[in-house]
Amino acid sequence: MTRSLQAPFDLSLRFVGKTGGITIRDHFYVNNAIDELVFDDGTTWSLTQIDEFYLARAQTAGNDTIVGFDRPTNYTVNDLAGDDVIAEPTHTLNNFDVLNLGAAFSPTTVVLTRSASNATALTLRLPGQTGSLTLRAQFEEPGGGFEEIRFADGTVWQRSTMFARYVERTQTAGNDTILGNDSNDSFAYGDFAGSDVLIEGANYGAGNLDRLVLDAAVTTANVQRTRSTAALNDITIGRIGGAGVLRLQDEFAGSNMGVEQVAFADGTQWDRARLLEEYAVRAQTAGNDTIVGAARMGTNYLIAAPAGDDRLIDGWDRFGNIDRLDMAADWTPSNIRLTRANGNNDLVARIFGSAGSLTVERQFASGEGIEEIRFSDGTVWNRTEIQSRTTSGSGSMLVAGGGYGEFAMGGGGGRAGHYDFDLV
Known part of the structure; x- marks a missing residue:
């Protein structure tokens, strides 16, 4: 029983020792699924059993791609053998998909990473192990990825918790890149350690509010803000006297880019316009x-x-x-x-x-x-x-007024004017 990303809604059945097979088109699309598989020996599989059989067989010792379903689904992953991918459909609405993780996964130690080349995906790893599990489109809205991750100890992460844990664990003593997502994000940022970058991409949703929440060590009095002509849309913030910085990439590239608010521990909030004004004062x-x-x-x-x-x-x-x-x-x-x-x-x-x-x-x-x-x-x-x-500025008495031929005495067009000149 197999599926492919090229035809994600099809189900292919193949039989041991046989070269042929059966493809059930659009079995996994909305309400198109067959309800039962009936075998010659009288065995009957329900729709849920078909799903469970596919999920169990899709996980091997190699690198696997598990294609998700267009209906609420429970996935169980006990360990990481290879570099696996779960491709859960992103266009579905009102589905509630759950990833159940085995005892090998701890909510306090599981490693969470993302990549700018696949910005909506979330990758899980176990400390000291080489395997990985990538949740494709986990941070794509609406409806991408999983609504919950459940651990064996009873801990439950919802979408917002997944994102918060990712942001928290991405901040190291080195140079880090933190990626945002398509929903309202809150980036809780500690004191500045390395040269970090925050990439919060375009979000066209109504009322979108992405917030950078700064540590108590960073105040309105000691926050450093700088910009560079090499990256005209960016702003870099840090703490005066501190070694690290955080660059907000494309903060001024448009009203739907970057963070909408910088929040300090004392309750002060700077919106995008205030952030730019405060930068200009400090500059x-x-x-x-x-x-x-x-x-x-x-x-x-x-x-x-x-x-x-x-x-x-x-x-x-x-x-x-x-x-x-x-x-x-x-x-x-x-x-x-x-x-x-x-x-x-x-x-x-x-x-x-x-x-x-x-x-x-x-x-x-x-x-x-x-x-x-x-x-x-x-x-x-x-x-x-x-x-x-x-x-x-050359000492000429001709006013540089956009080509109207205005002269200093009289201001042009009969307008009286007063002008100060340095004659050279």
Whole structure:
């Protein structure tokens, strides 16, 4: 009695010493199953007995693939002889599938692993043994894999427990990769030990909420957050003074990517926007800094008086989001100086008479940069206002205003304007 992944709903019957066989098409599809097998000697197998016979024969001393059923099923696995796979259908609804593990499996020592190349699967191993059992599509929604794993000591893991134990056991003293799944996830993360990566992929479900729950050793005051131009959608967090870090891959690649919330032990919660704002604040140091924004979400950048020559990379936004510079009290509408170098789409902001600067990369390229500058007195400049107040950085009296031929004295189009220039 055999099955294959190529025709997962078919049941093939072969007989010892015979070359032929019988294939029952779609036997395992919804309600298509035959109800009984009747043999010449009068023996009758019910549908449940057919399932049990197949499951028992499918487990050998080699590497086996056990194809699941489109109905509630109990599987029993007592030991690991080879590298086995259980392929339980993922399209079924309201089925309750249970994996019963023998005494060789302990809930406290069973090893749980996953791979980015097969992100929805969960693999079980026994310490010190070479065999494995992979539950294909265990974390695929809806209805993939098993609803429960039951151990011989009476311990029961539901889906959420399986995921929590996987996250817990994946965190080692080394460099670890932690994979999310298609449902609402809660990642309980201890203190940072190695250079870890958290990959929480796209989830399009309504009301999806994935949470990173940090250890009490990590607080809002000591949490480190950094980003890199080499991975514009990622953010790396750690503890100031600690050796390890956790990189949230593709956190800013879209509203359905990454975690929606970072939770601290004191009850503080940062959503995605707050996480980016807090990063931008910490990224501003006494040196020359690069602040990496997010192209797919509206962002408020809290900008202090620049100590060095800083750069902001916000990226192209096709979604109509509002990105804003929220200027500290050091910046005022009367002391800010905006320039644009010839042949360059960058906007450079300075406080008149101060040495530091903030460059907004590609501000004058279509759809890039920031939409607003907001001052502490409530004044707000939109793109048009920013453009009209921007001067050429070459010493030319021609305002770089997007090709409208505006001149410094008069502001173009009859508009009065005041501009500060450095003539070179």
